Amino acid sequence: MKAWQLENFGLNNLKQIEIDKPKINKNQILVKVNAVSLNYRDTAIVEGIYTPDLLQFPFIPISDASGEVVEIGSNVTKFKKGDRVTSHMFTTWLEGKPKGDEPLNALGATVNGGLSEYMVLNENATVFSPENYTDIQASTLPVAAFVVWFSLVEYGNIKAGDRVLVQGTGGVSIFAIQIASALGAEVITTSSSDEKLEKAKELGASKVINYKAHPDWEKEVQKLTNGKGVEHIVEVVGGSSIAKSIEALAFQGNIYVIGFLENMEAEVNLFSLLAKQARIQGINVGHHRAFEDFNKALDQINIDPVIDTVYSFDQAKEAYEHQMKGAFGKIVIDFNK
Amino acid sequence: MKAWQLENFGLNNLKQIEIDKPKINKNQILVKVNAVSLNYRDTAIVEGIYTPDLLQFPFIPISDASGEVVEIGSNVTKFKKGDRVTSHMFTTWLEGKPKGDEPLNALGATVNGGLSEYMVLNENATVFSPENYTDIQASTLPVAAFVVWFSLVEYGNIKAGDRVLVQGTGGVSIFAIQIASALGAEVITTSSSDEKLEKAKELGASKVINYKAHPDWEKEVQKLTNGKGVEHIVEVVGGSSIAKSIEALAFQGNIYVIGFLENMEAEVNLFSLLAKQARIQGINVGHHRAFEDFNKALDQINIDPVIDTVYSFDQAKEAYEHQMKGAFGKIVIDFNK
Amino acid sequence: MKAWQLENFGLNNLKQIEIDKPKINKNQILVKVNAVSLNYRDTAIVEGIYTPDLLQFPFIPISDASGEVVEIGSNVTKFKKGDRVTSHMFTTWLEGKPKGDEPLNALGATVNGGLSEYMVLNENATVFSPENYTDIQASTLPVAAFVVWFSLVEYGNIKAGDRVLVQGTGGVSIFAIQIASALGAEVITTSSSDEKLEKAKELGASKVINYKAHPDWEKEVQKLTNGKGVEHIVEVVGGSSIAKSIEALAFQGNIYVIGFLENMEAEVNLFSLLAKQARIQGINVGHHRAFEDFNKALDQINIDPVIDTVYSFDQAKEAYEHQMKGAFGKIVIDFNK
Amino acid sequence: MKAWQLENFGLNNLKQIEIDKPKINKNQILVKVNAVSLNYRDTAIVEGIYTPDLLQFPFIPISDASGEVVEIGSNVTKFKKGDRVTSHMFTTWLEGKPKGDEPLNALGATVNGGLSEYMVLNENATVFSPENYTDIQASTLPVAAFVVWFSLVEYGNIKAGDRVLVQGTGGVSIFAIQIASALGAEVITTSSSDEKLEKAKELGASKVINYKAHPDWEKEVQKLTNGKGVEHIVEVVGGSSIAKSIEALAFQGNIYVIGFLENMEAEVNLFSLLAKQARIQGINVGHHRAFEDFNKALDQINIDPVIDTVYSFDQAKEAYEHQMKGAFGKIVIDFNK
Numbered sequence A, B, C, D: 001m002k003a004w005q006l007e008n009f010g011l012n013n014l015k016q017i018e019i020d021k022p023k024i025n026k027n028q029i030l031v032k033v034n035a036v037s038l039n040y041r042d043t044a045i046v047e048g049i050y051t052p053d054l055l056q057f058p059f060i061p062i063s064d065a066s067g068e069v070v071e072i073g074s075n076v077t078k079f080k081k082g083d084r085v086t087s088h089m090f091t092t093w094l095e096g097k098p099k100g101d102e103p104l105n106a107l108g109a110t111v112n113g114g115l116s117e118y119m120v121l122n123e124n125a126t127v128f129s130p131e132n133y134t135d136i137q138a139s140t141l142p143v144a145a146f147v148v149w150f151s152l153v154e155y156g157n158i159k160a161g162d163r164v165l166v167q168g169t170g171g172v173s174i175f176a177i178q179i180a181s182a183l184g185a186e187v188i189t190t191s192s193s194d195e196k197l198e199k200a201k202e203l204g205a206s207k208v209i210n211y212k213a214h215p216d217w218e219k220e221v222q223k224l225t226n227g228k229g230v231e232h233i234v235e236v237v238g239g240s241s242i243a244k245s246i247e248a249l250a251f252q253g254n255i256y257v258i259g260f261l262e263n264m265e266a267e268v269n270l271f272s273l274l275a276k277q278a279r280i281q282g283i284n285v286g287h288h289r290a291f292e293d294f295n296k297a298l299d300q301i302n303i304d305p306v307i308d309t310v311y312s313f314d315q316a317k318e319a320y321e322h323q324m325k326g327a328f329g330k331i332v333i334d335f336n337k
Helices: A038-044 A140-153 A173-180 A193-202 A217-224 A241-248 A268-277 A290-298 A313-325 B040-046 B141-155 B172-182 B194-203 B217-224 B239-246 B272-276 B288-297 B313-325 C040-046 C141-155 C171-180 C193-202 C217-224 C241-248 C270-275 C287-297 C313-327 D041-046 D141-155 D173-182 D194-203 D217-224 D241-248 D268-276 D288-297 D313-325
Strands: A002-006 A012-016 A028-037 A064-072 A085-086 A119-121 A125-128 A163-167 A186-191 A206-212 A230-235 A249-258 A265-269 A279-283 A309-310 A329-334 B001-007 B014-018 B030-037 B062-073 B084-087 B119-122 B126-128 B164-169 B186-191 B207-210 B231-234 B249-258 B263-271 B279-283 B308-312 B330-334 C002-006 C014-018 C030-035 C064-072 C084-087 C118-122 C126-128 C163-167 C186-191 C207-211 C230-235 C249-258 C265-269 C281-282 C306-313 C330-334 D002-007 D014-018 D028-037 D063-072 D083-086 D118-122 D126-128 D163-167 D185-192 D207-212 D230-235 D248-257 D265-269 D279-282 D308-312 D328-332
Touching: A002 A028, A002 B217, A002 C163, A002 C270, A028 A085, A028 C014, A028 D063, A038 A064, A038 A119, A038 A313, A064 A119, A064 A140, A064 B207, A064 D014, A064 D248, A085 A119, A085 A140, A119 D014, A125 A290, A125 D313, A140 A173, A140 A249, A140 A279, A140 D268, A163 A173, A163 A241, A173 A193, A186 A193, A193 A206, A193 A290, A193 D185, A206 A217, A217 A241, A230 A241, A241 A249, A241 A265, A241 A268, A241 D328, A249 D268, A265 A268, A265 D041, A268 D207, A268 D248, A279 D268, B014 B313, B040 B313, B040 D268, B062 B119, B062 B141, B084 B119, B084 B141, B084 D126, B119 D141, B126 B288, B126 C306, B141 B249, B141 B279, B141 B288, B164 B172, B164 B239, B172 B186, B172 B194, B172 B231, B186 B194, B186 B217, B194 B207, B194 C249, B207 B217, B207 D141, B231 B239, B231 D194, B239 B249, B239 B272, B239 B288, B239 C249, B249 C270, B263 B272, B272 C249, B272 C281, B288 D185, B313 B330, B330 C287, C014 C313, C014 D241, C030 C084, C030 C230, C030 D028, C040 C313, C064 C118, C064 C141, C084 C118, C084 C141, C126 C287, C141 C171, C141 C230, C141 C249, C141 C287, C163 C171, C163 C207, C163 C241, C171 C186, C171 C193, C171 D288, C186 C193, C186 C306, C193 C207, C217 C241, C217 C330, C230 C241, C230 C287, C241 C249, C241 C265, C241 C270, C241 D083, C287 D041, C313 C330, D041 D313, D063 D118, D083 D118, D141 D288, D163 D241, D163 D288, D173 D185, D194 D207, D207 D217, D241 D265, D265 D268, D308 D313
Parallel strands: A163 A186, A163 A230, A186 A206, A230 A249, A249 A279, A309 A329, B164 B186, B164 B231, B186 B207, B231 B249, B249 B279, B308 B330, C163 C186, C163 C230, C186 C207, C230 C249, C249 C281, C306 C330, D163 D185, D163 D230, D185 D207, D230 D248, D248 D279, D308 D328
Antiparallel strands: A002 A012, A028 A064, A028 A119, A028 A329, A064 A085, A085 A125, A265 D265, A279 D279, B001 B014, B030 B062, B030 B119, B030 B330, B062 B084, B084 B126, B263 C265, B279 C281, C002 C014, C030 C064, C030 C118, C030 C330, C064 C084, C084 C126, D002 D014, D028 D063, D028 D118, D028 D328, D063 D083, D083 D126
């Protein structure tokens, strides 16, 4: 089969090769991959700035993949040939806390990912793709969309009517606007671009703040909420912005620190934190049961993933390059293009 | 002011009178009532089959009322004159558990209700009416709609993608279809009428079961859910139907026993209950904080209350009679008609 | 190895045999059993009144076993040879809900149990025995003690200071007294025997009610709690007693219906249920993660399992007969006796 | 009556005076104060470093007071004359979130506190003193002890068997050792003094770390927990210590930032936070319902408050001075001394 392998750090070490189709064990399934999507994490792995010590070259990168089951192990009861499935990144995190003595194993990092014609998945690390989604759409979910669901639903116990602040319009933030508004929340979005804020409104944001016009955006948030603040903040900036986020919160509000932030060193004024009785919650994707819940929910709520550009399998490097320079929505590789 | 007073049990003892406008204390507001809606509870009070021992004649009946603030007590900070507000039935149940030593005080029963031109409400037992609702619409919420929210959100912690079974198309059940589907749940509705099931679909039900065609409707529920069952049942039948409800549940599912049921004596097979690890939860409306949450949510999610007939203030007895014989949707009294 | 096999229903079909030591797969461990304890469930299985349709003869009965790891599968990382371990009854219920499409597999029923010199356990269906417990003590935990923890902690979210009603002094109830009081609850116990009530006090009960002297024990509970009622009831009676239990509850209290009750048909007055906003929760043991939590907790809190009689391996039938006629505390079989 | 009033910032502006006994309104009680205890907060108020803008001179300081009810308002049903009661600091925070539009009102700051012979309390801001406590003991609870309960129980949902790290042996930390171990947790305490660590063990700590001997105490925590880390940290240091706290946590562990810390500016590495999926929770005492729960719990669990020195009413300034220079345990003023 055809596959892209990362042989060392650096995009020039991503090589297309021909290798044998992988074999599955009794608890695994073999999936014919139809589409994968990229995340910042994937580019960080290639560049050696994400868990470099855990990686063993060569390996097949990219965690987010959708396709069709073509073979099942003898113990597998959940899936059958022909089922449309999507990968779950943390292959051994089923529910609750991961098993105490095991590290989290991750597709496209410590375990081979989806950038190959066929891919091995554990029965317990796979979900059914949402019924009305194409594989291209389903491939956008496992990291960027699911982390929003995991934050708001599993940690945040979000209720319709809650207020959610979304920073910017990156891949996670676009999904945050869509998911939070589909769950009945009132969404406030910040950006430096009025054009992007217009798009944010089309995607479900009720209120928007151009932080160039309002550098004190946290005060603007308080103003837009009649001094009540927001219950949830999907934090993707970090650094000194955390202090502003605390000011924008409602009493007992939640800041979800999600994945890679622009600035991973935050200065937090603990007095503000305790006066607000605020919570800062670190989040790194989520567990399999919640991803199953999310995919089941997508059969009921309407989320139309925003896709910037679709590349072909042979254009994998162009896809990475596009991801690195930024996009409005997801970068996808369509294996049938 | 004009008011209807109940002087003794029986609808013939409901009398329209002229009395002085009531006075408020420091923590209360005076509301000019624009609309009230009726519930089975209101007719049961008139007929003396609901908490008759707690009632002291005469009193003004009906718990659900919407209108405009015309006067505020000196301690009141939450409301100002002109605010559009709706009543909360349990006037002393603010949050969590009611205060241990206090009975629950209820509008239109132990405390004067809304069937008068002006009405006294505690600041802590009043909510802002949803912004986009008329007073007629808002008056339908405090009992029939809110009890569904309280069940599914406060007790059931419902998530988008959950499955909800709604029995029949009475007042509570119609709201259950609308609220559950607006929260992203998959709704299954039962009825003996195909016509009503069609309406249920229009209101948001994904799947329907005519229990005349399928007396074993619990098996039909399992079939429609691929053998998984439903996470939530809004139980309005009771009696031997509870046993069927348990069979229709998913593992660890919830049955919410809501208000007056057709049959208040249930025979429960405890073996089925424990094999399913099921929960039966008694529910009697809810507390003020959750009603505030619900009204806030209604600014974000679209619920268009189904109203069967609107009567004028002078037609109050006709409204009661209509409520007693049954309706599809709510019976409302519009004070400005 | 020596083993007891059940060849058909009836204690006379329990036969001691010699068979080969079982083999383990990659994810399993082999345990040298040192002690097993009996539950009502074990006698019900022998008598064919518990899940008879799921059983396939012959099989080795009894779910609760403690011993020492003597062999581990190649994938096993959690345990090593020499570790002291205890079995977890539901071998495929790891956490949250069991996997949707799998039935619950249970040791000593659909899977071979512990009444043999060696026993195969899944790595994920085994826990470390509490450090300070003998194997005899640890073998009493998996059903009778754990179901109390699962009820009060996982479902009931018990807090120190809560009030717990325990009915009688059977195996589960004795553990309920000990566990609830160790968790800081105030325990009220009922019995028809003053002598047993004295023992209940020694085990941690704060207050006791002889229900022969007080047939209206639910009123006595209200009196002993200043009219507040109890937050939790460990229900082991069922039938018409459920109605009394509801009366004994605090507002929003919980009744845990645990395992086999004296009377599995309950008549529930739903009006009482909803006026109290009470919950009836069916419970059937629990999942592996919670059993791990419980064993970890036993290293910190002092629970000294009450053991009525210890039999030798060859006396297995006498142990069953004792269990069938009732005991104060657990019946254990010590393989080294 | 005799009272101490703060007339301006600075301890020299704390003056003993004679004033009229205060009057109560319908929802209040008058309490004859028997004992008050001091917290760091009280000294910070005197020194003008805690909410100085909200204060209006003169006022009676100190939030934590216990005594006896001598008069009740006409609406008061919960208390009667002669009841032994303790104050709750946030007088308008009853449960859940404080009312949206109200600031938190605090005894001894925006509302007169307990340093006077008689004190006015709202019925809803008072709890019954634990039955077996003297007033001296009960007066130690409202801030330093309760904040630990609120953190571990309300936010942390602590279970027996959880691991708790307590930093140092200040007033809050001593209570944290006692409360966490009484709730069945395994407690690890750090200190620079072996002598204090010995006392910590006597109070319930299972394991101790001298951070002078082990400057990398976070690694020592991991070692003492077999690499699992602790589920809860009662954080009283702040600053760069937060980074170490994150390293000491278990996966999905909780850091409670409680009240005044040594260093209120924290530098948090967000990558560590998200890899651990850790939570940092700001906490500032708690609400009335939880304080009632805590006092009820103290009737069941044994916590013997550690009291450093008891002063007389006339020695109030000496008490403040002692509190300012530090103590092992609480500083109390006994009005009957």
